[in-house]
Amino acid sequence: MSGLVITNGIRFLILLIVQVLVLKRLSPGIESFNYIHILLYPLFILLLPLRTPQALTLGLSFMLGLMVDVFYDSPGVHAAASVFTGYLRGLVLGYMEPRGGYNVNFSPTKERMGFRWFAGYAAVLMAGHLFFYFSMEAFTFAYFADTLLKTLFSFVVSMGFVLAVMFVFNPES
Amino acid sequence: MRNLLEFLARFGGFFLFLILEALSFFLIVRFDDDKNRIFLSSSNAVAGYMLKKYDAVADYFSLPGELDQLQEENKRLREQLAESYYAPDYDVDTVSLTVRTQDSIYSKGVVVRDTLQKQDSMATQIYAYVEANVISNSINRRNNTLTIDRGTSQGIAPRMGVIGPQGIAGIVKTVSKHYASVVSVLHSDISVSATVKHKGYFGALVWNGPDPRYMQLEAIPKHAEIAAGDTIVTSSFSGVFPAGLLIGIVESVTQNPGDNFHNIKVALASDMSRTGRVYVVQNKWLEEYKQVQKQEEDRK
Numbered sequence: 421m422s423g424l425v426i427t428n429g430i431r432f433l434i435l436l437i438v439q440v441l442v443l444k445r446l447s448p449g450i451e452s453f454n455y456i457h458i459l460l461y462p463l464f465i466l467l468l469p470l471r472t473p474q475a476l477t478l479g480l481s482f483m484l485g486l487m488v489d490v491f492y493d494s495p496g497v498h499a500a501a502s503v504f505t506g507y508l509r510g511l512v513l514g515y516m517e518p519r520g521g522y523n524v525n526f527s528p529t530k531e532r533m534g535f536r537w538f539a540g541y542a543a544v545l546m547a548g549h550l551f552f553y554f555s556m557e558a559f560t561f562a563y564f565a566d567t568l569l570k571t572l573f574s575f576v577v578s579m580g581f582v583l584a585v586m587f588v589f590n591p592e593s
Numbered sequence: 594m595r596n597l598l599e600f601l602a603r604f605g606g607f608f609l610f611l612i613l614e615a616l617s618f619f620l621i622v623r624f625d626d627d628k629n630r631i632f633l634s635s636s637n638a639v640a641g642y643m644l645k646k647y648d649a650v651a652d653y654f655s656l657p658g659e660l661d662q663l664q665e666e667n668k669r670l671r672e673q674l675a676e677s678y679y680a681p682d683y684d685v686d687t688v689s690l691t692v693r694t695q696d697s698i699y700s701k702g703v704v705v706r707d708t709l710q711k712q713d714s715m716a717t718q719i720y721a722y723v724e725a726n727v728i729s730n731s732i733n734r735r736n737n738t739l740t741i742d743r744g745t746s747q748g749i750a751p752r753m754g755v756i757g758p759q760g761i762a763g764i765v766k767t768v769s770k771h772y773a774s775v776v777s778v779l780h781s782d783i784s785v786s787a788t789v790k791h792k793g794y795f796g797a798l799v800w801n802g803p804d805p806r807y808m809q810l811e812a813i814p815k816h817a818e819i820a821a822g823d824t825i826v827t828s829s830f831s832g833v834f835p836a837g838l839l840i841g842i843v844e845s846v847t848q849n850p851g852d853n854f855h856n857i858k859v860a861l862a863s864d865m866s867r868t869g870r871v872y873v874v875q876n877k878w879l880e881e882y883k884q885v886q887k888q889e890e891d892r893k
Contacts, residue, residue, distance in 0.1 A: 440640075441647040444731060454733045454803045474606035482613045486633075489620075490640050491729070493738040493774050495633040496620030503617060507610040556621065557735050566803070 424469050427593060432484060435461045440491035443581075457574045460581045461488055461498075462549045465505050466542055467591070471524035474510055481506030494557070501553035508548045516541055527593050530586040542582050543575075550574050634767045634774045635729055635740040641772030645742050648728040652869065659869040666758040720835045722872040723747055725755075730777070732805040732866050737777040739763055743873060744771040754833040754874040760840050760862035761785060762871050764833060773873075779805050779865055786831040787840055790824040792817070798825070798840065798859065805865050807844060810857035817855065819846050825859050832882045834874060 439461040446458055465481050472480075485502030489495050513528070516537065523532070530538040554567045554574075601608075620633070635644060671677060729740035743749050745768050753765045755775050763775040764783065776783055779800050787810060788795040796812040810825060823843040829836035844858040876882070 437643075441643065444729070445651065454805060457733060475609050478606065478609050478613055482617070485617070490633055490637065491635050491644070492731075492734075493635050493740070494621075494734075494736065496617040496622075499620065500614055500617035503610060503613040507606070510606065556617075 424593065427591075428464070428468065431467065432464055432480070435464045436484065436487055439488055444491065455570045455573045456577050457550075457553075457570070458581055459546075459550060459553065459574065459578050460585070462502065462505050462546060463542075463582050463585060465502060465509060465549075466545055466582075467527045467529060468509075469525070469527050469593070470513070470522045477509060478503055478506045497556045498553065500556045501549050504552040505545055505549040508545060512541060512544050527591070529591050529593065531590055531592050538586065539583065543579060546579055546582060547571065547575050550578065635738065636744065636767045636769045636772040636774040638769060638771065641728070641740065641742070641744075641769065644728040644740055645726075645772075648726070652726075655867060655869050658867045662758040662864075662867065663870065719876060719878050721875040721877060723749065723875060725749075725773075725871050725873055727869050727871055728772075730865075730868060732777075732779055733803075735802055736781055737779040737805075737865075738766070739775040739777050739868070739871070741773050741775060741871060741873070742771065744769050744773050746770050748875060749773045749873055752833065753876070755871050756834065756838065756874060757863045757865075757868045757871050759864065761827065761834060761838060762863055762865070762868050765873065777865065778808060778861070778863070785834070785840070786828045787825050788828040789813075789817075789819060789843075790826050790837075792819070792823065794819065795828045795830070796857075806861055808841065808859045808861055810843075810859050811854065813855045813857060815848060815853055815855060819843060819855060819857060821845055832876050832879050 439459070443458045443460055461484060464484055465477070468477055468480070481502040482499050485499035486495075488498040488502075492498060513522075518533075518537070522528075526532050528538065528541060533541070551567070551571045554570045558567055635641065723743055725741040725743040727739050728742050729738075731737045739755070739762065741749075741755070749765060749768050751765050751768060754761065755763045755765060761778060763777045763780070764785075765773050766776045767774050778785065778798075779802070781800065781802075783798075783800055785798040786795065787798040794813050794817045796810045798808050798810050800808050813819060821843050825840045825843060827834040827836055827838040827840060839862050841859040841861040841863075844860040846858075847856040849856060
C-alpha cells in the first residue's frame with residue numbers, strides 16, 4: 421500500500437517536472453504550422469492504481485493540472501482538462517474491462533494489461549485530454565477547426581511519448 | 594439519510610467532477626482581475642526558482658543565437674554613437690570637444706555629440722532599462738507568456754514594457770519579489786499602440802495566431818496609404834514603450850469588403866522563439882502621464 425503511494429508520488433513529481441521544464445520548451449511544429457504540443461503528464465492519471473477511489477483520482481488530477489498551469493501561466497486550463505481526463509478514466513475502464521475483471525491491486529500498465537489494451541486505453545484518454553485542453557485554451561468554439569487540428573497533431577506526438585515511456589521504463593505498477 | 598448516502602455513493606464522483614470543473618472555469622475566467630493570482634503564475638517563488646535553475650542549463654544551447662542577436666543590437670547602437678558620424682571640424686578627442694562646446698563653436702556635426710554630453714546635465718531621462726534573463730518562454734500556444742528573473746526588488750512593476758534585442762517582446766503582467774511573468778506579444782490579450790513610420794497612421798497591434806512570426810495591425814482606415822515594406826514602430830501614446838522602437842515590417846495589406854479598415858499583416862522583427870535576453874522598460878514619467886490621462890477622462 422505505502423509502496424503504491426510512493427511510486428505514484430514519485431511519478432507525479434517526475435512527470436510534472438519533465439512536463440513544465442523540458443516539454444514546455446519544445447515546440448516541434450514549424451513556424452507557419454504551430455500546432456504541436458507535447459503533453460506527457462496525463463500519463464500519471466492513466467497509471468493510477470485501479471482501486472484508487474474516484475474522488476481521489478479527481479482530486480489528484482485537479483492538483484496535477486493546477487501545478488502544470490502554474491508553470492504554463494494559464495490558471496485552470498490544464499486543471500479543467502485533467503479533471504475531465506480523471507473522470508473519463510473511470511468510464512473508459514468500465515467499458516474496457518476484460519472478461520475476468522481487473523486485478524484491482526495494480527495499475528493498468530502495458531506490462532499488466534498487454535500492449536493492445538494499453539494502447540487503446542491511452543489513446544482514448546489522451547485524445548480526450550488534448551481535445552478538452554485545446555478547447556479550454558481557445559475558450560470558444562469559434563476556432564473549432566484549429567482545435568481539431570491541434571488535437572490531431574499533438575495527439576500523434578504525445579501518444580508517441582506515452583508509448584515510448586511505457587516501452588523504456590515498462591512499469592509493473 | 595441512507596438514501597442520501599446511497600445517492601452520493603452513486604453520483605458523488607460526478608458531482609465532484611462538476612465542482613472541480615467549475616472551479617477550473619472560474620480560474621480561467623477570473624485570471625485577468627485578481628491581484629492574488631501571483632500564487633498561480635510562473636512568477637511565484639517556487640516556480641520561478643525551478644525555471645531559473647533549469648534555464649541556467651538549457652541556456653547553453655541557445656547561447657550562440659543569443660550572442661548573434663546581441664552583437665547585431667550592439668552594431669545598431671554603435672552606429673548611433675557620435676563617433677560614427679563625420680563632422681568636418683570636429684575632433685574625436687573629448688577634451689577638445691568640451692573646450693569647443695564651451696567656446697560655443699557649434700557645427701552640424703557636433704550637434705550629435707553635444708546632445709549626448711548635455712544628457713548628463715540638462716536632459717531628463719524618461720525611460721530606464723532593467724536587463725533580464727528569460728527563464729521560460731513559449732510560442733506555440735494561443736496565449737503565450739515569458740517568465741523573467743527580475744521582480745519588485747529590481748523595480749519591476751505590472752504594465753511595464755519588455756523589449757528584446759530586436760524589438761518589442763511583451764508587457765509585464767504579474768510580479769513577485771524576484772520574478773515576473775510577461776504577456777508575450779503572442780497573446781490574445783496583447784494590444785500595442787503602433788504607428789507607421791514616416792506616414793503617421795496609428796493603430797493597435799494584436800496577435801490572432803497561430804504563426805509566431807506575424808502580428809496584425811488593426812484600426813488603420815482604408816484611405817490610409819500603406820504598402821508592404823512599410824516599417825511599423827511603437828507610438829508614443831501608451832507610455833509603455835519608448836516611441837519609435839522597431840516592431841516589424843508590413844508583410845501584406847488586404848481589404849475585407851464591408852469593412853472600413855485595412856487587414857495589415859506585420860512581420861515581427863523579434864524572433865520570439867529565440868528571445869533569451871530582454872530589457873524591461875521603466876517609464877519614469879508614467880505617473881505624471883497617467884494623471885494627465887485621468888484628468889482628460891474626468892473632463893469628459
